[in-house]
Amino acid sequence: MNHTKEHIKLAELLVKELTGELTEKEKEQLDLLEKEDAKKEIMDSVREKSIDFDRISQYQQFNIEEARKKVDWRVRFQQKNKSRKLTQFLKYAAVIALPLALAVYMIFEVANTEQNYVSQVSVEIPAGETKAQLYLSDGSTVNLENKESDLIREKDGSLIEKGEEGLNYQTGEDAANAGQVAENIVVTPVGGEYQLTLSDGTKVWMNAKSEIRYPVRFTGNKRKVKVSGEVYFEVAKDLKKPFIVDVNDVEIKVLGTQFNVMAYPEERSIQTTLVEGAVRLNAKGLSGNNETVDLIPGKQADYDRFSKTVETKEVDVEQYIAWKNGKFVFEKETLNDIMRKLERWYDVKVFFQTHELKHKRFTARIDRYGNINDILDKMEQTTDVQFVIKNNVIQIREK
Amino acid sequence: MKTYSDKTITVENNESLSYNDLFNEMYSALCMFAGRFLVVASDGEDLVQEVFVKLWDKFEEFNSLNAVKAYLYQATRNACLNEIRHEKVKRKYESHQVKQVESESYYLKQVVEEETSRIIANSIDELPPQCKKILQLSMQGLKNQEIADDLGISVNSVKTQKAIAYKTLRSKLQNIFDLILHILWM
Numbered sequence: 001m002n003h004t005k006e007h008i009k010l011a012e013l014l015v016k017e018l019t020g021e022l023t024e025k026e027k028e029q030l031d032l033l034e035k036e037d038a039k040k041e042i043m044d045s046v047r048e049k050s051i052d053f054d055r056i057s058q059y060q061q062f063n064i065e066e067a068r069k070k071v072d073w074r075v076r077f078q079q080k081n082k083s084r085k086l087t088q089f090l091k092y093a094a095v096i097a098l099p100l101a102l103a104v105y106m107i108f109e110v111a112n113t114e115q116n117y118v119s120q121v122s123v124e125i126p127a128g129e130t131k132a133q134l135y136l137s138d139g140s141t142v143n144l145e146n147k148e149s150d151l152i153r154e155k156d157g158s159l160i161e162k163g164e165e166g167l168n169y170q171t172g173e174d175a176a177n178a179g180q181v182a183e184n185i186v187v188t189p190v191g192g193e194y195q196l197t198l199s200d201g202t203k204v205w206m207n208a209k210s211e212i213r214y215p216v217r218f219t220g221n222k223r224k225v226k227v228s229g230e231v232y233f234e235v236a237k238d239l240k241k242p243f244i245v246d247v248n249d250v251e252i253k254v255l256g257t258q259f260n261v262m263a264y265p266e267e268r269s270i271q272t273t274l275v276e277g278a279v280r281l282n283a284k285g286l287s288g289n290n291e292t293v294d295l296i297p298g299k300q301a302d303y304d305r306f307s308k309t310v311e312t313k314e315v316d317v318e319q320y321i322a323w324k325n326g327k328f329v330f331e332k333e334t335l336n337d338i339m340r341k342l343e344r345w346y347d348v349k350v351f352f353q354t355h356e357l358k359h360k361r362f363t364a365r366i367d368r369y370g371n372i373n374d375i376l377d378k379m380e381q382t383t384d385v386q387f388v389i390k391n392n393v394i395q396i397r398e399k
Numbered sequence: 400m401k402t403y404s405d406k407t408i409t410v411e412n413n414e415s416l417s418y419n420d421l422f423n424e425m426y427s428a429l430c431m432f433a434g435r436f437l438v439v440a441s442d443g444e445d446l447v448q449e450v451f452v453k454l455w456d457k458f459e460e461f462n463s464l465n466a467v468k469a470y471l472y473q474a475t476r477n478a479c480l481n482e483i484r485h486e487k488v489k490r491k492y493e494s495h496q497v498k499q500v501e502s503e504s505y506y507l508k509q510v511v512e513e514e515t516s517r518i519i520a521n522s523i524d525e526l527p528p529q530c531k532k533i534l535q536l537s538m539q540g541l542k543n544q545e546i547a548d549d550l551g552i553s554v555n556s557v558k559t560q561k562a563i564a565y566k567t568l569r570s571k572l573q574n575i576f577d578l579i580l581h582i583l584w585m
Contacts, residue, residue, distance in 0.1 A: 002469075003503075003507060004469035004472050004473050004507070004510060005465045005466060005468075005469040007507045007510045007511050007514075008465050008468050008469055008472070008510060008514055009465065010511055011510070011511045011512075011513075011514030011515045011518070012514070012518065014511070014515055015515050015518045015519065018515075038504060038507070041508075042507065042508045042511050043511075045508070045512075046511055046512060046515055049512075052512075052516055053538045054538075055431060055516050056516055056519055056520045056523070056538065057535055057538040057539050058431060059427040059428070059431065059516075059517075059520040059524075060427075060535055062426060062427045062430050062444065064422075064423055064426050064427065067426055067444065067447075067448055068403060068419075068422055068423075068426075069403075070448055071422070071448050071451045071452055071455075072403040072404055074448070074452045075404055075452055075455045076404065078452065078455070078456070306438060355446075355449075355478070355481060355482065355485075359485060
């Protein structure tokens, strides 16, 4: 600890040296520190690097406000737990000073269980639902929450049909004039899902917190869309025009098939799971050269964003497309991975009391449109994990 | 403005230090610092938040700013090492890679490097908002015209703002100024 303090001081002196603010006394301190070999090495390297603007500009990426909010929630949670310890103390007191203390203890205990009851059962956290936002090429937005039929006209003349089955770009009418083809974007929020049919007849299912960009008509010799989040494609066959899904570091090329892509920015890997047909993956490698992988049905390509490598493996496909069929299927999945999925679908925030809890594994099959409590109850029954729900915050702790 | 639970301690020279200010000052730096140990840098935010939750109860035990900071760096490092031990098992990382990151000398060097970056980042943070934005965009390598387009202002006002940044920073960080000058006018 003292070493750390000393090095924090050293950093301060080095910055002052850099800015020319060093006093005589501080200069002496610095010279003294330089006599130690280990410190001299650090000093030389810092002086040589001078100011690392690359790093400094990365400081902006953090949302301090959001982080502060999360920490505040957890601090409040801790405080609540302390009042629990008080009841525990009272239990002991009751044994020692029987009759009176017993009465007090019972009052507290009853109050405490009642409160627990309230926090665990009566809070309804709704499951996700059909919900999305459409961005037209002129920047205007259309709310896609209701299922009422409607017709939307794009700037370039194309018609978009909105109905029970989501958006449909196959209007059959070729009113659109030549020239620039409009690009549309559909975005689902946390706790939302949506479905659409592109102009070529390709069907698209979007999971929560996802985005897809596509032209309202496909011109040229390929059909290209961009996605992030999780999207299931049922691509209409067109041997002359390959369908390409661009997910930043990975490009998936298909002719006509069904597959699932999961590419959330907060997930380490980009997973492509093939259900039917064939796909070709083009992934960005570490040294800039691309790696090409062909998938056959039942296989999954797992692109690791960190090492920039692709691994293919045989998987139980149903598990990965369960969301599209209204289910959650977990096969020995870690609690960390499970909770990230629940966070996106139920719009909850999850906190783990200890880091170890994140690595526990679960197997479960659950209805996606059901109450989150059912899922958590099931998991609670089979292991030593406990979930405490307050508003939309779930704290996970050891039983 | 949202208010959070806050508390204050007295540190060197009878100055007071609030938990909230400490959080704002140190959070980004600790996340960047965590990234120096972790395989997936984005995991660092979770760990740093956990470190701050733990600090809440201990906060009153400190009576020096450097001691709290040292605690934060040390606790963040411990959390990261815990995490990579898990990763090592899970992803079979090269053990020599982990060993290097686990060493005390690696840690101390990272503390010095991050602290120097943090002091400079924080002084940039104190600039007027528009000024700050422009400097940050310059640091990302954007040209005046691009900055103007990005912010929807004229090239002239980008130049004026840069001049303000120049003046303010000059009084704060004298010699580094040559370096900042270099980015401001490139």
